[in-house]
Amino acid sequence: MSVPHLSTAVLSTNFVADSIPKFTQMLIALAVFFAVILLIFFLAARARGKAQTPLALLIFLGPAVVLLLIGLVMPAIRTISLSFFNADSNKFVGGKNYGWAFTDPDMRKILITTVLWLVVAPIFATSLGLMLALLIDRMKHESVPKSFMFMPMAISFVGASIIWKFIYDYRDPSNAQIGLLNQVVLWLGWKNPPNWLLTQPLNNFLLMVIMIWVQTGFAMVVLSAAIKAIPSDVIEAASLDGATGVRLFRTVTVPMIRNTLVVVFTTILIAVLKIFDIVRTVTGGQFGTQVLSNEMYNQTFALYDNGRGAALAVVLFVGVLPVMTYNVVQLRKERANR
Amino acid sequence: MTVESQQTIPTSAPPPPPPPEHREGSSAAMRASFSTPLASVIVVIITVLWTIPILGLLVTSIRPQKDVASSGWWTFFTHPTFTLENYTNVLGGGGSGGSGGLAPFFINSFIITIPGALFPLALASMAAYALAWVPFRGSTFIFFAIFALQVVPLQMSLIPLLQLFNNNFTIFGIHIPTPVLSGYSAYLPVWIAHTMFALPLATFLLHNFISQLPRALFEAARVDGASHFLIFRKIVLPLSTPAIASFAIFQFLWVWNDLLVALTFAGGSNNAPLTARLSQLTGAFGSKWELLTSGAFIAIIVPLIVFFSLQRFFVRGLLAGSVKG
Numbered sequence: 124m125s126v127p128h129l130s131t132a133v134l135s136t137n138f139v140a141d142s143i144p145k146f147t148q149m150l151i152a153l154a155v156f157f158a159v160i161l162l163i164f165f166l167a168a169r170a171r172g173k174a175q176t177p178l179a180l181l182i183f184l185g186p187a188v189v190l191l192l193i194g195l196v197m198p199a200i201r202t203i204s205l206s207f208f209n210a211d212s213n214k215f216v217g218g219k220n221y222g223w224a225f226t227d228p229d230m231r232k233i234l235i236t237t238v239l240w241l242v243v244a245p246i247f248a249t250s251l252g253l254m255l256a257l258l259i260d261r262m263k264h265e266s267v268p269k270s271f272m273f274m275p276m277a278i279s280f281v282g283a284s285i286i287w288k289f290i291y292d293y294r295d296p297s298n299a300q301i302g303l304l305n306q307v308v309l310w311l312g313w314k315n316p317p318n319w320l321l322t323q324p325l326n327n328f329l330l331m332v333i334m335i336w337v338q339t340g341f342a343m344v345v346l347s348a349a350i351k352a353i354p355s356d357v358i359e360a361a362s363l364d365g366a367t368g369v370r371l372f373r374t375v376t377v378p379m380i381r382n383t384l385v386v387v388f389t390t391i392l393i394a395v396l397k398i399f400d401i402v403r404t405v406t407g408g409q410f411g412t413q414v415l416s417n418e419m420y421n422q423t424f425a426l427y428d429n430g431r432g433a434a435l436a437v438v439l440f441v442g443v444l445p446v447m448t449y450n451v452v453q454l455r456k457e458r459a460n461r
Numbered sequence: 462m463t464v465e466s467q468q469t470i471p472t473s474a475p476p477p478p479p480p481p482e483h484r485e486g487s488s489a490a491m492r493a494s495f496s497t498p499l500a501s502v503i504v505v506i507i508t509v510l511w512t513i514p515i516l517g518l519l520v521t522s523i524r525p526q527k528d529v530a531s532s533g534w535w536t537f538f539t540h541p542t543f544t545l546e547n548y549t550n551v552l553g554g555g556g557s558g559g560s561g562g563l564a565p566f567f568i569n570s571f572i573i574t575i576p577g578a579l580f581p582l583a584l585a586s587m588a589a590y591a592l593a594w595v596p597f598r599g600s601t602f603i604f605f606a607i608f609a610l611q612v613v614p615l616q617m618s619l620i621p622l623l624q625l626f627n628n629n630f631t632i633f634g635i636h637i638p639t640p641v642l643s644g645y646s647a648y649l650p651v652w653i654a655h656t657m658f659a660l661p662l663a664t665f666l667l668h669n670f671i672s673q674l675p676r677a678l679f680e681a682a683r684v685d686g687a688s689h690f691l692i693f694r695k696i697v698l699p700l701s702t703p704a705i706a707s708f709a710i711f712q713f714l715w716v717w718n719d720l721l722v723a724l725t726f727a728g729g730s731n732n733a734p735l736t737a738r739l740s741q742l743t744g745a746f747g748s749k750w751e752l753l754t755s756g757a758f759i760a761i762i763v764p765l766i767v768f769f770s771l772q773r774f775f776v777r778g779l780l781a782g783s784v785k786g
Contacts, residue, residue, distance in 0.1 A: 142568045148646045149572045168690040179689035183591035187584045187660050194657025195610050198621035258500040268508040277768035278761040279718030281736040285757040286514045301533050400720040404740045429620055436616040447612040
């Protein structure tokens with residue numbers, strides 16, 4: 124182990140000095156927030172008579188409603204209107220931004236890449252998750268593999284991206300390798316592997332692997348629970364009728380968990396449609412890997428084109444809307460069935 | 462599984478993995494119909510495959526810089542070399558080309574995440590109580606409106622909200638003056654943004670739970686003359702602890718792992734969290750893998766600790782919240 128050097132000493136003094144005001148800010152914010160709530164509660168609890176209920180509503184519901192109006196409703200309306208204006212939002216341009224979004228050659232490529240993501244990643248993650256859920260259902264110590272496969276879901280996409288960018292690291296075959304993927308294919312006898320992250324369209328699939336790595340555990344845990352919830356008499360009746368193995372799976376298991384399958388699939392679909400962190404961290408959207416959500420961010424915050432940025436946000440919204448509506452309605456139905 | 466935990470999750474979300482002796486549902490017949498040692502072998506192989514990436518990260522982060530640059534991390538097992546220098550470097554800023562250490566950003570992550578989880582939790586549980594137990598005209602409408610807001614992706618809010626927070630908001634060419642939030646505290650915009658974005662889901666989930674509490678409790682309390690405020694503090698909060706804990710963990714991890722909100726409302730500045738800084742460094746550090754891996758490990762260790770220590774709550778909360786927009 125090496126001797127800790129100068130940076131450690133610098134770290135300890137500056138670091139503490141810098142951190143104290145930050146924690147002070149946080150503690151003041153928390154103290155003020157909760158003190159105000161408690162004070163209002165204390166005062167309002169003394170109200171008597173007719174004003175009681177309206178006052179309680181105002182205090183309990185008011186803050187959430189106001190924050191939602193300012194934070195989501197008003198901005199959504201404004202984003203829609205901004206999407207019909209130019210970059211500086213001072214000239215009405217009609218549908219020009221949308222025309223650009225669907226006809227510009229670069230944008231087309233971005234949309235195609237996004238659709239490719241939408242087709243590949245959710246299908247792989249869901250079917251792999253389903254397969255694992257079925258296999259795991261037959262194991263004695265299922266919680267251990269479940270925990271490990273679910274683990275990627277706990278860490279950030281940024282962390283996952285760094286982990287995988289390292290795996291995809293490319294070096295010329297004549298050098299010692301540090302990227303696992305390149306080393307494995309060299310061991311397997313591939314003499315001249317491509318420079319992974321620079322090769323189109325291969326790099327898009329490599330990025331999707333990160334998403335699949337993260338989402339498979341989620342799919343597996345949810346589907347595994349659904350499989351366990353199938354009443355055992357259904358399975359027994361089916362097996363008395365001679366259904367076994369794949370046939371049992373196809374005719375009984377899958378139909379019984381169909382709703383859950385759809386919810387898992389659509390949930391991953393939405394996550395993929397909004398994928399941002401992975402592309403941004405691994406390639407920055409270069410080398411033909413740009414996707415809708417990251418381009419929206421770039422147009423807005425790198426190119427300062429509020430019109431185009433807003434138009435892309437609306438495209439994203441319209442894409443998410445049907446799937447999300449379905450999901451949310453589905454959630455409600457399941458709740459009603461309880 | 463308790464009744465409470467079922468109510469926590471409005472979705473098809475599962476109970477936490479039950480211990481083997483409590484298995485129910487899938488029958489012996491079904492298990493037998495596929496059961497082969499092959500199934501276990503496949504699962505073990507995939508589990509190992511799933512874990513290798515994180516193992517590679519951990520191993521690389523504790524190898525000396527010259528070894529990381531000249532040989533693969535898998536050679537560690539035949540030629541083990543060990544150092545913590547990468548961690549002191551990446552935290553303190555040594556060896557990173559003058560770009561400063563990650564330690565302040567690690568602190569920022571906590572500073573952003575703790576209020577970013579507590580604020581929405583408090584406001585949402587209050588709103589959920591009002592919607593569930595204070596009858597008034599329009600209650601159903603407001604509940605559905607909040608519920609429906611879950612479909613709005615937060616990308617729709619970024620531009621207008623940033624303009625609003627920076628006193629740069631105009632309607633029909635008229636400038637609407639608004640307070641510059643970052644003038645009060647550099648973290649205020651990001652705290653408020655996270656609070657706003659969390660409210661629809663938080664209110665919905667907590668409402669599911671709070672509305673299922675026994676009616677008799679509330680009626681008895683009202684008869685005794687308790688105010689809504691007393692009922693909220695003495696009945697709702699204590700009884701809702703499981704739901705609140707699940708959502709708190711979910712929201713803590715969501716905010717900790719978030720990049721988009723952080724980049725927009727705290728990005729580029731000295732107040733950015735680890736995710737934003739790491740994403741930036743991935744370009745700047747290029748191939749300094751010993752620093753990137755140790756930096757990434759610092760960022761993921763907190764969620765991993767939460768995950769392994771609170772797995773039950775975590776899985777519940779995460780699954781319940783997996784539809785968050």
